[in-house]
Amino acid sequence: MTILKWLLIVVAAVYVCGLAVLFFKQREMLFPIPPVGRTPPDAAGLPEAEEHVLTTADGEKVIVWHVPAKPGRPVVLFFHGNGDFLAGRVARFKGITSDGTGLVALSFRGYAGSSGAPSERGLLLDAAAAYGFAAARYHAEQIVVWGFSLGTGVAVAVAAEHPVGKLILEAPYTSTTDVAGALFPIVPVSLFMRDQFHSDRRIARVTAPLLVMHGTSDPVIPIRFGERLFALGREPKRFVRFPGGGHDNLDEFGAIETARQFINAAGG
Template identity: 45%
Template sequence: MSKFLIVIAALVAALYLAAFAALAFAQRSFVFQPGGEVLPPAIAGAEVVKLRTEDGETLIAWHVAPAPGRPLLLYFHGNGGNLTLQTELLRALVAGGNGLMAVEYRGYPGSTGSPSEQGLLLDAEAAYAKVLALGTAPERIVVVGQSLGSGVAVALAARHSVGALVLDSPFTSALAVASRLYGMFPVRWVMLDPFPSDERIAKVKVPLLVVHGTADGVIPFAFGKSLYDLANQPKTFMPVEGAGHLSLGYVLPEVRAWIDGAMAR
């Protein structure tokens, strides 16, 4: 091999390693993208409550007490923005008397700390404990997770007694999504927050609803279907034809009806 080709090969290798190192160093800025301002919840009956996590962080959460006989939705949003961006969806979900505990993750507006997989799982633990302390029985809790929040929701439902689980645009794992996006790099070696829902879903023993848009360009439809296939019965898969990422809002009447049916069991 000529010296010129050796130099070119060395340069390409150096650029590849530099790009891989930059990706590894900045990965959490891709996974977690907090933003926006802290605003009061514009939802009837909602109040802001403070949660204290096991490792000492303070979180804000939006709470709506359920009407008699109605379940409480324990809600985990996706990786971007904050709870305020979910106001319209959350308002629709609590229509009819459903309760709500919507958690603002650590490091997101209004909450202390820095986000990580382990941290978000502790945030979920704090929210679950608060729901129980406020008087909702475990079997009346419906855990709802969107996108990144699906990883938090699956982990919580795998560890604790709940009534049902609803996932919107879920993945098999965050590692699988990253591997698809950055397939030229061995991301498995450096991934800090893999969120392995595919390994956890077998421990979920309650009714499951998976909603996924067929045109999702962020977490492809096949990821949600694969996770659904791994899950235990009873389960329902609800494809939303032509919808992109986060499709729960397109099928709210059907989702509310499914929740009512799951709670009636």
């Protein structure tokens, strides 16, 4: 009995220590900021883009790249993933804008030249500033919000609170607590996770046409989370599964063309 008691004590101590590490390191895990500094778009290979520095409601300075839309074309308001930086998405941005579609791509606070440290509240303030930038230049119905991975939570929040033309979610989730809970099933993540990005509680307020794209072999955000979120969204909506597609390689499976068809379709 004494051995069993001490074994239980050791297991409990290890568990508590593990919880402490997860609690204090959670933002480093959720926001693994790449060690990349500010890169002008022309140096990154996107000379058609203009760099702007926006001031958020709480005083941070965040960077957006803007490729002006050709007359009559929509503009994509793009929110990147948690390990992304704008210069690393140039090939995608070229694909998005190749038909005259405009682009407003935000570098979240703490990422690649933007000031501050990331949090859910902070990213939503960054997104509000980026939306304001786009809305000052384009009609609301021209704005197509596109979120990837972590950025889908931001995209849903923007589309739930502001008028937009369409919403594209690539590798989305119901909430970050759901994803974390699948990774750490014995950890009560919902009790101590600070940044929960509850898209499942927001998406019903989105009235714009919705496109969800997800790879069937996504190892980071399993497709079941995208399917659950899609089920909560309003019509008109469309779910596109890419057989064999992973997390960040959907352009190889036709994501750009799928998105272009959705953007150009009348009424979504």
